[in-house]
Amino acid sequence: MKLAYVIAPGRGTTNLLLAGVAEALSEKGLKLCGTVQLDTERAEEHHCDMDVLVLPDGPKIRISQYLGANARGCKLNPEALETAVATTEARLKEGADLLLVNKFGKQEAEGRGFREAVGLALADDIPAIIGLSEGSRDAFMEFVGEAVALEPQHDAILHWVMNAVDAADGQKTS
16 A cells, blocks of 8 residues: 555644655655645744645745634635645656645545645555544545555654655566
Protein backbone atom coordinates (compact mmCIF):
# COMPACT_ATOMS: atom_id res chain seq x y z
CA MET A 1 0.00 0.00 0.00
CA LYS A 2 1.45 3.33 -1.06
CA LEU A 3 -1.02 5.49 0.84
CA ALA A 4 -0.51 6.34 4.49
CA TYR A 5 -1.88 8.77 7.01
CA VAL A 6 -0.72 10.20 10.29
CA ILE A 7 -2.58 11.67 13.24
CA ALA A 8 -0.46 13.32 15.89
CA PRO A 9 -2.03 14.31 19.22
CA GLY A 10 -2.23 17.98 20.09
CA ARG A 11 -3.13 21.14 18.21
CA GLY A 12 -0.72 21.76 15.32
CA THR A 13 1.45 18.73 16.08
CA THR A 14 0.73 16.96 12.78
CA ASN A 15 1.70 20.13 10.91
CA LEU A 16 5.04 20.36 12.72
CA LEU A 17 5.73 16.66 12.26
CA LEU A 18 5.04 16.69 8.52
CA ALA A 19 7.04 19.88 7.98
CA GLY A 20 10.03 18.23 9.65
CA VAL A 21 9.57 15.08 7.59
CA ALA A 22 9.38 17.12 4.38
CA GLU A 23 12.62 18.91 5.26
CA ALA A 24 14.43 15.64 6.01
CA LEU A 25 13.18 13.99 2.82
CA SER A 26 14.15 16.99 0.75
CA GLU A 27 17.66 16.82 2.24
CA LYS A 28 17.78 13.16 1.12
CA GLY A 29 17.12 14.32 -2.44
CA LEU A 30 13.52 13.20 -2.82
CA LYS A 31 11.31 15.16 -5.19
CA LEU A 32 8.38 16.23 -3.01
CA CYS A 33 5.00 17.51 -4.05
CA GLY A 34 2.10 18.72 -1.91
CA THR A 35 1.87 21.04 1.06
CA VAL A 36 3.00 21.49 4.63
CA GLN A 37 1.22 23.88 6.95
CA LEU A 38 3.15 26.60 8.76
CA ASP A 39 1.07 28.32 11.43
CA THR A 40 1.92 31.68 12.95
CA GLU A 41 0.56 32.05 16.47
CA ARG A 42 -1.23 35.32 17.18
CA ALA A 43 -1.63 37.10 20.49
CA GLU A 44 -4.77 38.85 19.29
CA GLU A 45 -8.26 37.42 19.36
CA HIS A 46 -7.64 34.64 16.84
CA HIS A 47 -5.39 31.66 17.43
CA CYS A 48 -3.13 31.66 14.39
CA ASP A 49 -2.62 32.49 10.75
CA MET A 50 -2.55 29.36 8.60
CA ASP A 51 -0.11 29.26 5.71
CA VAL A 52 0.81 26.36 3.48
CA LEU A 53 4.12 25.96 1.72
CA VAL A 54 3.62 24.30 -1.64
CA LEU A 55 6.40 21.75 -1.96
CA PRO A 56 9.17 21.70 -2.81
CA ASP A 57 9.97 25.41 -2.68
CA GLY A 58 6.84 27.53 -2.53
CA PRO A 59 4.91 29.62 -2.91
CA LYS A 60 3.78 30.12 0.67
CA ILE A 61 0.04 30.78 0.62
CA ARG A 62 -2.09 32.19 3.46
CA ILE A 63 -5.10 29.86 3.63
CA SER A 64 -6.76 31.52 6.62
CA GLN A 65 -8.82 34.65 6.72
CA TYR A 66 -9.52 36.89 9.67
CA LEU A 67 -13.26 37.00 10.27
CA GLY A 68 -13.34 39.32 13.27
CA ALA A 69 -13.06 39.00 17.02
CA ASN A 70 -16.46 37.39 17.59
CA ALA A 71 -16.62 35.21 14.47
CA ARG A 72 -17.43 31.56 14.99
CA GLY A 73 -17.28 30.33 11.38
CA CYS A 74 -14.48 28.48 9.64
CA LYS A 75 -11.51 30.74 9.04
CA LEU A 76 -10.29 28.74 6.02
CA ASN A 77 -10.09 30.77 2.83
CA PRO A 78 -11.29 28.19 0.25
CA GLU A 79 -10.02 30.19 -2.73
CA ALA A 80 -6.51 30.29 -1.29
CA LEU A 81 -6.65 26.56 -0.59
CA GLU A 82 -7.69 25.89 -4.17
CA THR A 83 -4.69 27.92 -5.38
CA ALA A 84 -2.44 25.60 -3.35
CA VAL A 85 -4.31 22.58 -4.76
CA ALA A 86 -3.96 23.74 -8.37
CA THR A 87 -0.24 24.41 -7.92
CA THR A 88 0.22 20.98 -6.33
CA GLU A 89 -1.67 19.20 -9.12
CA ALA A 90 0.39 20.95 -11.81
CA ARG A 91 3.63 19.94 -10.08
CA LEU A 92 2.40 16.40 -9.50
CA LYS A 93 1.90 15.98 -13.26
CA GLU A 94 5.60 16.80 -13.69
CA GLY A 95 6.46 13.80 -11.49
CA ALA A 96 7.34 13.33 -7.84
CA ASP A 97 8.72 10.77 -5.44
CA LEU A 98 6.10 11.55 -2.78
CA LEU A 99 2.86 13.47 -2.36
CA LEU A 100 2.56 14.95 1.10
CA VAL A 101 -0.72 16.66 2.06
CA ASN A 102 -0.81 18.46 5.38
CA LYS A 103 -4.49 17.79 6.01
CA PHE A 104 -7.50 15.91 4.73
CA GLY A 105 -10.11 18.24 6.17
CA LYS A 106 -13.61 19.53 5.59
CA GLN A 107 -12.97 20.60 1.99
CA GLU A 108 -11.73 17.12 1.09
CA ALA A 109 -14.54 15.43 3.01
CA GLU A 110 -16.98 17.43 0.87
CA GLY A 111 -15.32 16.35 -2.39
CA ARG A 112 -12.98 19.30 -2.96
CA GLY A 113 -9.48 20.25 -1.88
CA PHE A 114 -6.69 17.72 -2.37
CA ARG A 115 -8.88 14.73 -3.31
CA GLU A 116 -7.96 14.91 -6.99
CA ALA A 117 -4.25 15.24 -6.17
CA VAL A 118 -4.40 12.10 -4.02
CA GLY A 119 -6.11 10.25 -6.86
CA LEU A 120 -3.52 11.46 -9.39
CA ALA A 121 -0.65 10.33 -7.17
CA LEU A 122 -2.07 6.88 -6.61
CA ALA A 123 -2.90 6.47 -10.31
CA ASP A 124 0.73 7.31 -11.13
CA ASP A 125 2.06 4.98 -8.42
CA ILE A 126 3.43 7.89 -6.37
CA PRO A 127 3.38 7.18 -2.62
CA ALA A 128 1.33 9.62 -0.55
CA ILE A 129 1.13 10.63 3.11
CA ILE A 130 -1.88 12.55 4.36
CA GLY A 131 -2.22 14.38 7.67
CA LEU A 132 -5.50 13.78 9.47
CA SER A 133 -7.34 14.80 12.58
CA GLU A 134 -9.41 12.23 14.46
CA GLY A 135 -12.53 14.06 13.24
CA SER A 136 -11.65 13.53 9.57
CA ARG A 137 -10.54 9.88 9.74
CA ASP A 138 -13.93 8.40 8.80
CA ALA A 139 -14.36 10.68 5.76
CA PHE A 140 -10.80 9.91 4.66
CA MET A 141 -11.26 6.16 4.95
CA GLU A 142 -14.58 6.37 3.09
CA PHE A 143 -12.74 8.18 0.28
CA VAL A 144 -9.67 5.91 0.02
CA GLY A 145 -10.94 2.55 1.23
CA GLU A 146 -7.74 1.62 3.00
CA ALA A 147 -4.46 3.22 4.01
CA VAL A 148 -1.57 2.55 6.35
CA ALA A 149 -1.79 4.25 9.75
CA LEU A 150 1.66 5.58 10.63
CA GLU A 151 2.91 6.23 14.13
CA PRO A 152 3.25 9.99 14.65
CA GLN A 153 7.03 9.70 14.90
CA HIS A 154 9.54 11.30 12.56
CA ASP A 155 11.69 8.18 12.05
CA ALA A 156 8.70 5.88 11.52
CA ILE A 157 7.37 8.13 8.78
CA LEU A 158 10.79 8.41 7.12
CA HIS A 159 11.14 4.63 7.18
CA TRP A 160 7.72 4.14 5.53
CA VAL A 161 8.47 6.76 2.87
CA MET A 162 11.85 5.29 1.94
CA ASN A 163 10.34 1.79 1.63
CA ALA A 164 7.41 3.09 -0.43
CA VAL A 165 9.68 5.12 -2.73
CA ASP A 166 12.04 2.16 -3.20
CA ALA A 167 9.06 -0.07 -4.05
CA ALA A 168 7.69 2.51 -6.52
CA ASP A 169 11.12 2.86 -8.16
CA GLY A 170 11.37 -0.91 -8.49
CA GLN A 171 8.00 -1.12 -10.23
CA LYS A 172 8.87 1.73 -12.62
CA THR A 173 12.12 0.05 -13.74
CA SER A 174 10.70 -3.44 -14.18
